[in-house]
Amino acid sequence: MTISKNKDYLLSLNTKTWLNNMFKKKKRNIKTVKWQSPSNIAIVKYWGKVPVQLPMNPSVSFSLTNARTETEIQYWEKENKDTVSAEFYFEGKRKHEFEKRIIQLFTEIQPAFELFDKYHLRIDSKNTFPHSAGIASSASAMCALALCLLSIEQELEAFDEEDLKRRASALARYGSGSASRSVYGGFNLWGECMFFPDSSKEYAIPITNHIHEDFKDLQDTILIVRSEEKSVSSTAGHKLMNDHAYKVARVNQAKTNTENLINALQSGDFDTFIQISEEEAMSLHAMMMTSKPSYLLMKPESLEIIEKVKKFRNETGTPICFTLDAGPNIHLIYPKKVKEKVMKFVKSELLQHCENENYIDDHIGEGPVKI
Ligand code: DP6
Numbered sequence: 001m002t003i004s005k006n007k008d009y010l011l012s013l014n015t016k017t018w019l020n021n022m023f024k025k026k027k028r029n030i031k032t033v034k035w036q037s038p039s040n041i042a043i044v045k046y047w048g049k050v051p052v053q054l055p056m057n058p059s060v061s062f063s064l065t066n067a068r069t070e071t072e073i074q075y076w077e078k079e080n081k082d083t084v085s086a087e088f089y090f091e092g093k094r095k096h097e098f099e100k101r102i103i104q105l106f107t108e109i110q111p112a113f114e115l116f117d118k119y120h121l122r123i124d125s126k127n128t129f130p131h132s133a134g135i136a137s138s139a140s141a142m143c144a145l146a147l148c149l150l151s152i153e154q155e156l157e158a159f160d161e162e163d164l165k166r167r168a169s170a171l172a173r174y175g176s177g178s179a180s181r182s183v184y185g186g187f188n189l190w191g192e193c194m195f196f197p198d199s200s201k202e203y204a205i206p207i208t209n210h211i212h213e214d215f216k217d218l219q220d221t222i223l224i225v226r227s228e229e230k231s232v233s234s235t236a237g238h239k240l241m242n243d244h245a246y247k248v249a250r251v252n253q254a255k256t257n258t259e260n261l262i263n264a265l266q267s268g269d270f271d272t273f274i275q276i277s278e279e280e281a282m283s284l285h286a287m288m289m290t291s292k293p294s295y296l297l298m299k300p301e302s303l304e305i306i307e308k309v310k311k312f313r314n315e316t317g318t319p320i321c322f323t324l325d326a327g328p329n330i331h332l333i334y335p336k337k338v339k340e341k342v343m344k345f346v347k348s349e350l351l352q353h354c355e356n357e358n359y360i361d362d363h364i365g366e367g368p369v370k371i
Contacts, residue, residue: 028076033151036128037144037368039067039137040182041220041331043277043323044257045284046190047250048241053174054201056241057254058191060261061181064220065365068128069137071144075119075152084110086121102145105174114156115149123148129360138234142175143168143182147368169203177238180204185367187211187265193258212268217336217364221343223350224358225301225328232288232295234326240291250287254280270335274313274321277333281323288326299328301353306330308349318342336363 040061048056078085084106088099102123110116123145127137146168154164165183173180173190181188186208193199196207208216241247257276264272288295302324309322309332320334320342334342351357 030074030076031152032072032074033148034070034072034371035144035147035151035368036068036070036371037140037147037182038063038065038185038365039069039129039140040064040178040188041323041333042178042181042325043273043280043333044254044261045280046177047238047254047284047287048244048247049177049238053177055177055191056247057251058189058193058199058258059178059181059254060187060189060207060258061178062187062218062364063182063185063367064362066129066360066362067137067140067222069125069140069144070128070371071123071125071141071148073148073152074122074124075115077118078120081117083107084116086123089122089124091126092124102175109171109174113149113153115152118156119152138176139179139182142179143172143368145175146172146179147183147370151370166203173203178234183368184208185365186216189258189262191258193255193262195259195262207262207265210262211265214268214270214335215265215273215364219332219334219336219339219342220362220364221332221334221346222360222362223305223330223332223346223354224356224360225299225305225330225354227355227358230297230327232297232326237288237291237295237326240293241287244287244291246287246290250283253283270319274319277321277323284326285324297327298324302328302330304353305350312345312349316341318345 040063042059042061044058044060046055046057046059050056084103086099086103086106088095088102090098106116125141125144149171150164150168169180169183172183181190181204183204184206186206188204189196189199189207190204191199191201196205199205244250257280260272261276264276285298288297306322309320312318313320318338318341320332320338323331323333332342332346346359351359
């Protein structure tokens with residue numbers, strides 16, 4: 001066979017494959033659903049859990065805007081109704097490890113959803129924030145995935161938007177606890193609090209309607225101290241709370257802080273907000289340092305930044321505070337009206353402690369969107 005004939009042969013093969021695929025697609029009747037979901041930052045921290053993926057204590061967070069995950073699910077009817085079947089791709093590449101994890105999760109929850117019996121799922125996910133930033137994406141990823149699944153389920157069972165969000169929050173929780181709080185924009189509460197009779201350990205509820213105007217444009221400047229993956233995962237950290245010497249005290253502290261934070265959010269009391277935010281961040285890290293085995297996720301640069309933020313606040317009276325997740329990066333929280341002043345301070349005093357002077361500019365957001 002000559003080279004050109006060989007090329008023609010390959011071309012015709014490609015055409016055949018393409019036609020076959022087109023035919024299959026038609027026959028398969030592929031449907032698509034797509035959601036974008038934000039990450040969130042907790043002010044009162046979820047730390048410690050009990051089976052099945054329920055929090056030891058209530059937590060309060062606000063949803064962000066720029067740190068988002070976009071997830072699309074293509075789905076079509078399958079023949080084998082008994083087993084869950086799904087493929088998972090992240091930024092175009094198949095991720096077998098994560099695929100195994102979600103198939104296991106889907107299998108556990110299969111009895112509660114018709115969709116897993118009926119459809120094969122092809123899941124495509126990507127983040128809008130740089131993965132080099134070392135910012136946890138499990139909250140945005142699990143939330144976007146849960147919303148897609150609930151949208152598919154909504155075609156099979158009739159339920160309204162409110163139910164969709166509530167069920168998505170509960171489902172996201174199974175994937176990653178903090179993801180339950182990304183379902184709504186603004187502030188979210190996950191866990192029981194006496195001020196909200198509909199609050200629950202099973203899912204998060206939005207509490208934005210009860211928030212003072214001053215908290216409605218909060219900024220979150222995330223200072224990237226280290227972008228590498230942390231040495232101890234949050235899931236492992238939660239487990240260490242089971243036998244923690246300070247477990248009871250920590251749970252009580254989080255309950256009290258939840259109630260006081262909600263009061264402060266309602267009345268516009270920024271001083272109390274600052275006090276709770278920093279106490280919670282330090283308590284979270286204190287729990288890690290005093291667990292068995294003990295571990296430390298803050299870095300010397302995290303402490304340098306914390307000290308400078310306190311000094312800046314004391315000297316200038318600027319309403320600003322810090323919080324940390326389970327890692328060394330610092331979230332600076334402040335209202336929009338002081339943004340210019342804060343960014344000047346960040347650039348002249350804090351970026352020198354960040355990896356490659358890296359930071360992410362984010363703020364409170366509207367929550368997930370269906371695309
Ligand atoms: C420190 O939600 O990541 O960010 O449920 O095991 O997936 P899993 O843990 P995860 O824990 C996050 C804990 C935290 C505090 C918080 O977001 O409340």
